[in-house]
Amino acid sequence: MNHCKQDAPDERNVLDTTGQGVIGAPLPRPESLLKVTGAATYASEYEAEGCLEGVLATLPAVRARNLTIDDSKAMAMPGVVAVISDKRMTGRAAQGMADEAPFQPAQEVCYWGQPVALVVAETFEQARDAAKHLVFDYDAEDAPLDPEAAETETDDSTTQGDLAHAMAEAAHSVDVTFTTEGHASAAMEPHAAMAQWDGNKLTVHASLQMLKFNRNELADALGLEKEQVHLLSPFVGGGFGSKLGISQECVAASLAAMQLERPVRVVMSRQQVFQTIMRRSETHQRVRLAADAEGKLTGFGHEARVSNLPGEDFAEPVIQSSEFLYAGENRLLRLDLARVHRMTAGSVRAPGEAVGVQTVEQAMDMLAEKVGIDPVELRLRNIPETHPSEDKPFSSRKLAECLREGAKAFGWEARPRAPRHTCEGEWWIGTGMASGARVHAVEEAKARVTLQPDGTALVESDMTDIGTGTYAILGQIAGEMLGLSPDDIEVRLGDTDLPPGSGSGGSFGAPSCGSAVFLACEGLRDDLAKRLGIAAGDFTLKDGTVKWDGGEKSLVDLLDSKPLEQVGHFEPGKSTEEMAVSSFGAFFAEVAVNRWTGETRVRRMTGAFGIGRVLNARTARSQCLGGMTWCIGNALTESLLFDPVDGHLVNCDLAEYHVPVHRDVPDLEVLLLEERDAAASPIQAKGVGELGLCGGAGAIANAIYDACGARVFAYPMSPDKVLAAMPEG
Known part of the structure; x- marks a missing residue:
């Protein structure tokens, strides 16, 4: 070995x-x-002789105790083999990298749509039909649903200097509040598992991202030794964080296979994936910037509130790149966590930066306007020499190169922003930019x-x-x-x-x-x-x-x-503890905003990224293209919407949760700025899959302002919000 x-740092650069x-x-x-050609076999597509089909049944209640299930009608239906309501399979989805079973609260049901039983039948259609005939009896209890009103606790905070004093003394300052709605991973392949039990060893074909952890999680959930669990996931149709840990379909298929001694397949419906699997938390963010007359930051504040279920440790790390992205000796960074009864919040692609950097970048655009300088120049003036919160050196820092090369490729016109400078028919045309950053791990x-x-x-x-x-x-x-x-x-x-x-x-x-x-x-x-x-x-x-x-x-x-x-x-x-190791990027966008409807169309977009060694230019570019597409969804269309009365997710499918489609996505330009970061890894490479959506939505927001003068502080920036913020005339 x-x-x-x-x-x-490994300075040898052997691969060179x-x-x-x-x-x-x-x-x-x-x-x-x-x-x-359809020959790649995914989790739900494996065949096994005598395989039964399982369908999860969910409870339409936010919080419930003393649940009983009358399955007599379901069991009398054709083809039904069993109804299984083992608590081990009705827990929450696991965040991942846990090495243990998902959290099992004393509260039996903690959010609307939580799975409570598995109906197993000879065919999928028989199981699906029977699941609708289960009769539930339970004691419903009130539960906090609104993050604005729920109790909060501080998850993380950093204080340096006196931000309030810096804001009061600043030549220029910005103090603005943003909101972002929650997001779904919405992977193309639904969550699925097919389990087989031979009396001693469990074999599961599953759609999972982290097999060495997932095996331990599943073994712990079932009371098995890890050597008794064999997981197979050669092809996974997207994960984006939703498949980091095991979830209900995996545990349910395994329990059913062990109990019935026949193979069992469980595939979540698209609606169940939305209702049950990890969500990105909504956020409420306050950004404060203080600067001198030349635009040099003297104060930097970023405070955020996110939410999760009671008992969950994860808090969307909104402020983590704010620790190092820009200078400013007076700093206040704080993350608060509200406890609400929505499905578990967890890692969705680029947790933290995906919703945190864009708000900082919108505030930076506002500061550039107040100072009267070009937004690119403002950012160049505020790149820190060392990590501003921890005072340790950067292993590499490609932000300046990304800003300059991205601007050159995009054809950025260096000037202070002046909204409504260009109109084509009924469309205002504008451009915007933003920095990008992502922690390295x-x-x-x-x-x-x-x-x-x-x-x-x-x-x-x-x-x-x-x-x-x-x-x-x-x-x-x-x-x-x-x-x-x-x-x-x-x-x-x-x-x-x-x-x-x-x-x-x-x-x-x-x-x-x-x-x-x-x-x-x-x-x-x-x-x-x-x-x-x-x-x-x-x-x-x-x-x-x-x-x-x-x-x-x-x-x-x-x-x-x-x-x-x-x-x-x-x-x-x-090497990654004693140095600040991060990836950087820059985004440039041109949009058209309809002066009558507020509709926004992204017309072109450029991203420049410093990711260490490029291992495959095609796959790296593809990852950046995907991230930039997520930026468009983040900026304009994507939001999880919950009913304020009973807490159920209103838009739980791809018809109502709007991801960008081909018509929403123009030709995207990607620049990969090659570098060698010896501290990042022995191959001098850093991650690329998430950087592409860390800040780009801010570039689109800034372009909307440049086009029509509408400053929108609530994501996504749907036409009604743009119209409401648009100046008259």
Whole structure:
């Protein structure tokens, strides 16, 4: 095993010295043909002889005790095999990375739509019909539903200097309040699981992101040893945080399979996914900025209130990039958590920054207008030299380059903002920009790489590919290190029988599991060097051939009919603790706003991103495109809406929860600013999957103001809000 705990920056840049030339290349995903032809098998598509179908039944109550279920009518219906109401499957969805079962409160039902039973039948239609005939009896109780009125507790706070004094003495200041509605992950593949029990071992095909944790969570929920649980998730149709932890369908399918001794499949309906699975919390945010006459920040304040169920630890980390994005010696950062009875709040793509950075960026635009300088220039003047809250150095800081290169590519006109400068028919045209930032994280990961006697290689890890391109980039890292074409490398993922990877989440998958593959290949290179009697750095591997001073030999001959195997083990260390490691970006948007209806159309958008080493230009660009598309939804359309009387989610499907569609998304331009961040990971790469939506909605908001003069402080900025904020005339 080749193990590395990264306690110091890795300045070797090994991948810049290899010879294959595939790292960073825009190669296609090796599994793409399977996906576009429908041959890639997802969790609900596995077949098992005698498989039963389960449908979750949910309770239409916000808070209830003493629940009893009369299943006599359901059990009398054709094809119905069982009604199971085990409390272990009716808990909350797990946040993920917990290693234990989801939280089980004493309160039996804590939010409207919580699953309380599983109806199992020979066919899905029979189970679905029978679930509607369950009769519930319970004691309903009042519950706080409104975050504005609920009790709150402080989750996080940072205070430096005296912000109130800085605001009072500032030449220019901004004090503004924003609200954002909650968001759903809305992954294309619904939550699904198919479980089989052989009397000792449970095998579950599931749609999950973090298998090494998910196995422990499921084992704990069922009272099994983790060795008795085998999870398989080779293909996951999107997660965005909603599949970080196990949820009710996974536990329910497993319990039913163990009880009935037959395979059981449970697939959530789209409505159940919306009603039951993790939501991004709504937010209430106050941003205060104090600046001198030249626009240099002297005070920075960002306070937010978010919500979650009683008993849950997670609080949407709205202020986490505000810790380091801009300077200002007088600082107040605070996060409050309100306890309400809505479904569990948890990680949705880019938790924190996805809704926090955009508000700061809107306030910065307002400050630029007061100072009378270009918004890009204001940001350039306020980039801190060191982490302003912790006074430690940045490992790298690409924000200035992202601002300048993004502005150049977009054709940004450097000027103070003057709304309503351009009108085309009934459409006001405007541009806006925003900085982007996302914290960097890495997690422990292992991967096994085997050089086969025929000169090909096998890469194995329980790491998942949730549509991000993991199969491609792990193959490219191995190909670059071993001198092989990615076509000669097989990558196996999503199986807990394989070495435990980092899992997919928090943008840490590529730098973490990629580093594990890198380390395994480094071990193999050392083994090959020993066979040749030379130092590991004294040869070149390319196209299946080893070359060194004095000779060359094919890998096939060097292996001599015997496989060669190494396991790479990566652990985070002090390098990410002693330095501020983050990703940065910049967004530029042009919008058209209808002067009569308030409708907003994004006409073009540019994003520039510094993400460390680019592992695959195509998949990285795709991730940024996806993030920028989320920015459009965040800015204009997406919101979870709850009934104030009974707390049920009103818009629980894709007909009423409006994600951007093709007509909403123009051609998007992505600039990847290559860098080497030696503190970020052994492969000098940082996460890319979440940075693309951290701030871009603010650029759209600022463009709306530049177009028509409407400052909208409530996201999403729907036509009615734009019209209400639009000046007369």
